Amino acid sequence: MKKLCLKVTAVEQLSPLVKRFRFEDPTGATLPVFSGGAHLTVEMPEGDTIRRNSYSLISDPYDGSAYEIAVRREDRGRGGSLYMHTKVSEGDDITVSLPSNLFQLDLRARKHVLIGGGIGITPFLSQLRQLDMEQKPYELHYAARSREEAAGIKLLPQAAHIHVHISEEGSRMDLGAILDGQPLGTHVYTCGPDGLITAVADQTARLGWPKAAVHSEAFTAPPPGEPFDVVVKSSGKTVHVKADQSLLEALEAAKVDIDYSCRGGACGRCHTKVTACDGRILHNDHWLSDDERAAQQDIMPCMSRFKGTRLELDL
Amino acid sequence: MTMQFNDETFRGDYTYHNSPEAIRRFPFPFDQDSYMYSVNIEQHPGGPKDTPFEKMFDVDEHYVAEMKDREITLAEDPLRCQSLPHMELAGWDLLELIMVSKARDYPDLFTLHRDGNDWHWINKPLGIEKKFTFLDATTLPCGPMEYITRQTQGDFALLHERDNNLWMDAGMITSQADWSLDFDVGMNFFEWHAPVPKARKMGVFDKALKFLLAVGQGQHYRRLNWTMTVNPRLDTSPENYHKWGPEKRTITPENVGQKQFLRVELQTFFRLPRSNALAFPIRCYLMNLEDIASNPKWGRRLHRVLRDIDPALAEYKGFAVNQKIIVDYLSQFDDGAPTSPGIFPDA
Incomplete structure (x- = not known):
């Protein structure tokens, strides 16, 4: 996979929990442009492991x-965001992937409605710049619990079609009011907690929106969990997965050849066949179907974990 | 090195011809003595020097004549070039990719000066000089995809990604192996491949689609495909079947060496940055059996491939009617000796 070695040129505390990072080419070379909604995978080397998390790009595409x-x-995560917050500062070198997009705008839409909850505002920050350049009609709704937590406010332009909903101030987002009466040909995009994505899906279904007009960004960082072991079929080798490591990260550390892209259970690239399973796969991805999950013959190593006595992978 | 461009035609008197250099660098598609579908994908560009795999967009001695032929086809049938409204951005992406690549790879032939969005493009072989504003379609005589593909060999499909599928929502298709953009435009990956025999059952398309959806920015790939065409005709479209279909019946044991062409498609895949669309250039190379057999390895191998091919594929590729004449002709070049692996000629 092609990588970019960049320099951290700015770090800014946007809110008590959110920091903004700016990366530039050390020689001043131009970086590849991208499309609204794209993300980067950031490498975080620590000890013998390289942790990799994907983050939405918020800059001008x-x-x-x-x-x-x-x-x-995320204080209860695997440590990726903590690494970014505590170990990365201005002047550091940082290795990232090229931009990749699993949450692109559907430019067929007559109008775009963007709904971001909490940190889920991030993919929309690049999308709205693309929509401005394309001169497409859109409205953006940003929901947060409190103004203090609403890191996105500092990054959003002030405009009549940008709406901020702060529930603590009594202006909770009313999805029914937002989605009802939108013109035919409108597409809606949601990024945020699962509850918000489900609520938008339910509301649009009630209002008779076509499914193809409803988009959501589902991927998140892999969750930590109890440690477990897996067996690599080709070599017979046992790989130990630590509590704060994803299965993919453990396989990479053990030099097992495995493909990946989003590292958030959305792109399907690391999809792996399970050749023996005595126990239960804890599926955390958005890629496998319900039937595939139940069959326990497939796993997405970037997100999912295992509880049981033996898990053998076709690698 | 200054490139010489052939004065030649792809219709009527069919004066198309390959120089010894073009024969040497021909992308022969068979890496073994038999053929079945495979997802035969490699990284692009890259490959031995002076092969069509070396540069992003290969320019060869047929460039100027191919562009004239495209102009004739488009004048007769403008629907060979279509772009659905949401694909204009992908057209700009493609224009940028081609102009930047060609100016870098062929500085003697193409020049691109960029100052922000003010661009100045010089195409010496076609005598074009144009100043325009990038991303402003009013500054070009036609849409960006049409503009650049009137100056680039090969057909181009631009695929829009949505709902975990790819949709053929734009293209410039004038040198196709019997398929129609006007029929396929707006179809998804499985729909436009529906006529291909056997492959869906073999799972080829599921794997291919999964691969294509995962193609990222900066990762370019290629594969070779092939068919057979009577006479060196680029426009073997369904729309003009009445013109070229009957020519299949003109093959005789005496003329098959000159009139029967192996048609090779160098297909490449590029993820476009601004639109997140996929560009799918399909570059066509034509060489007659006589020229192929001038290379002993290729002569032996082509004989074995076409003799033993699955009858459904001979039918689909449109040469079943002449298969016997072709195989009889090629048999004179096959002494039964083993062939070396890979597509390239023996040194």
Whole structure:
């Protein structure tokens, strides 16, 4: 996979939990442009493991001078966001992937409605710049619990079609009011907690929206969990997965050859066959179907974990 | 090195011809003595020097004549070039990819000066000089995809990604192996491949689609495909079947060496940055059996491949009617000696 070795040129605390990072090419070279909604995978080397998390790009997609991301500190995560918050500062080197997009705008839409909850505002920050350049009609709704937590406010332009909903201030987002009466040909995009994505899906179904007009960004960082072991079929080798490591990260550390892209259970690239399973796979991805999950013959190593006595992978 | 461009035609008197250099660098598609579908994908560009795999967009001695032939086809049938409204951005992406690549790879032939969005493009072989504003379609005589593909060999399909599928929502298709953009435009990956025999059952398309959806920015790939065409005709479209279909019946044991062409498609895949669309260029190379057999390895191998091919594929590729004449002709070049692995000629 092609990688970019960049320099951290700015770190800004946007809210108590969210920091903004700016990356530039050390020689001043232009970075590849991208499309609204794209993300980067950031490498975080620590000890013998390289942790990799994907973050939405929040900068202008057509501006090749820098890439920017915003990271929310998750104190109960695997440690990726903590690493970004505590170990990364201005002047550091950082290795990232090229931009990749699993949450692109459907440019067929007559109008775009963007709904972001909490840190889920991030993919929309690049999308709205693309929509401005394309001169497409859109409205954006940003929901947060409190103004203090609403890191996105500092990054959003002030405009009549940008709506901020702060539930603590009594202006809770009313999805029914937002979605009812939108013109035919409108597409809606949601990014945020599962509850918000489900609520938008339910509301649009009630209102008779076509499914193809309802989009959501589902991927998140892999969750930590109890440690477990897996067996690699080709070599017979046992690989130990630590509590704060994903299965994919453990396989990579053990030099097992495995493909990946999003590292968030959305792209399907690391899809692996299970050749023996005595126990229960804890599926955390958005890629496998319900039937595939139940059959326990497939696993997405970037997100999913295992509880049981033996798990053998076709690698 | 200054490239010489052939004065030649792809219709009527069919004066198309390959120089010894073009024969040497021909992308022969068979890496072994038999053929079945495979997802035969490699990284692109990259390959031995002076092969069509070396550069992003290969320019060869047929460039100027191919562009003239495209102009004739488009004048007769403008629907060979279509772009659904949401695909204009992908057209700009493609224009940028081609102009930047060609100016870098062929500085003697193409020049691109960029100052922000003010671009100045010089195409010496076609005598074009144009100043325009990038991303502003009003500054070009036609849409960006049409503009650049009137200056680039090969057909181009631009695929829009949505709902975990790819949709053929734009294209410039004038040198196709019997398929129609006007029929396929707006179809998804499985729909436009529906006529291909056997492959769906073999799971080829599921694997291919999964691969294509995962193609990222900066990762370019290629594969070779092939068919057979009587006479060096680029426009073997369904729309013009009445013109070229009957020519299949003109093959005789005496003329098959000159009139029967192996048609090779160098297909490449590029993820486009601004639109997140996939560009799918399909570059066509034509060489007659006589020229192929001038290379002993290729002569032996082509004989074995076409003799032993699955009858359904001979039918689909449109040469079943002449298969016996072709195989009889090629048999004179096959002494039964073993062939070396890979597609390239023996040194």
